[in-house]
Amino acid sequence: MKYLESFFIALFVFCLGLQLPANGQTIPKEKLIALTPQWEGERFEDGRPRVPDHILERMEHVTIEEAWGIIRREGYDNQFEGGEWKILHPDEPIVGRALTATYSPARPGVQAYIDRQGEKADRSGPPNTWPIDMLKEGDVYVADGYGKVKDGTLIGDRLGNTIYANSGNGVVLHGSSRDREGLAEIDGFNAFVRDWHPSYIREMMLIGLNSPTRVGSVTVIPGDVVLAKQDGVIFIPAHLAERVVSRSEVIRARDTFAHERVRSGTYTAGQMDTEWTQAIEEDFIQWVEKNADRLKEELGVSQITIDDMLEE
Structure with a gap:
């Protein structure tokens, strides 16, 4: 039984791309490059497309409708996620390059495996801080918290300050956040979340980091350009930005x-x-x-x- 449990844990984690090599990536650089073959520009060390800053600056003026129409004509029909977003500053857009994280309900055996891989990769702190430590200037932290609200608060004002210090940007969370008042005091920071809740994160585990993830009806690839406005959030493939x-x-x-x-x-x-x-x-x-x-x-x-x- 112990052997079978170990086998299924390993199979589960392998399928989710959670092999953490020495540099701390969840998927090898070459796989991330293979997922974005149409991008011909500069890349980050982790393999993500690095859409130039001047493109991101111009993107702030783009409407959701304009972006949706253009990428839809290229065959990307599933890149917009609307619905109920709670926006920290509704009049301020979020624009940047996606760095992704995927969460799942906790399961002890799998969580122990993830913790061991984090130790091997010299990661510090709990797993929900790992993506935040990876953020670069201009990144947007995009996380799938499977819509969990109570006990699903992926960030609070402490992590919000760290996010802004690392990226100068905000977050898009298919989950919840706490400390709304504290986050609102971070000048330049913005957040799109499913809801606010005073609880702490619990019974959740990080099963994907800097790997393809899902936000509602959208598949998000690391390096996608995030454009979040009052209408919702659209994820633009890097090569179309x-x-x-x-x-x-x-x-x-x-x-x-x-x-x-x-x-x-x-x-x-x-x-x-x-x-x-x-x-x-x-x-x-x-x-x-x-x-x-x-x-x-x-x-x-x-x-x-x-x-x-x-x-x-």
Whole structure:
């Protein structure tokens, strides 16, 4: 019986990708690279795609609808998670690169195995601190706590301070958090959680770290770009991040032009909602030239996109 129990524990952990090598990864770097083959840019040491900071800065202006439409056309139908999110600061978006963690209801034999692997990897503190220790500047801590609220508080204000110190960013938790008032005092920190609860985390175990995870109806890959706004959270594959910001800036400019021209009576709504004529396209180019500074300052349209529109 003891042999069978050990066998099933090992099989369970292996299937979940919990082999922790010396560097503390849950899956080898080459496997993470294999999961993101379309990314051709820089990577972190752990294998995650490192979407450039300037793309993340532009992403803050992207709407959920713009991002959803663009990646859906690329075949990514399951990247948005709405529903009931409790947002620490509803008017502040979260944008960054996903570093993931997956939790499951505790089971003694498996928990003991995880603890031993943590010791071998020279990890300190309880397992719910391990992902936080791995955070880099610009990361978003994304955790699947299977929606647990009572006794499912993945962070409080102490861990929140550490998260912000390590990443300068916030969290998206398919679970709960405690210490809402304390977290609100961390300048620049934001959190999307399923609920708030005063309890402490208990009877949960970390079964995945920096590996694919699930947030509601979405499969999240480490290195995905997180865009969290009042409508919900969308997880953008790293190789599509630049396309999303570039295309959304064009959409934003064209929508603004259309709204202004309809309000002024220059064109009808029907003319704006169908394929534009050559005359309208030329009018749009002239409008972009005249409003370039406003597009950059008020709408977050990059100079690169403005130049591209003028060259078309």
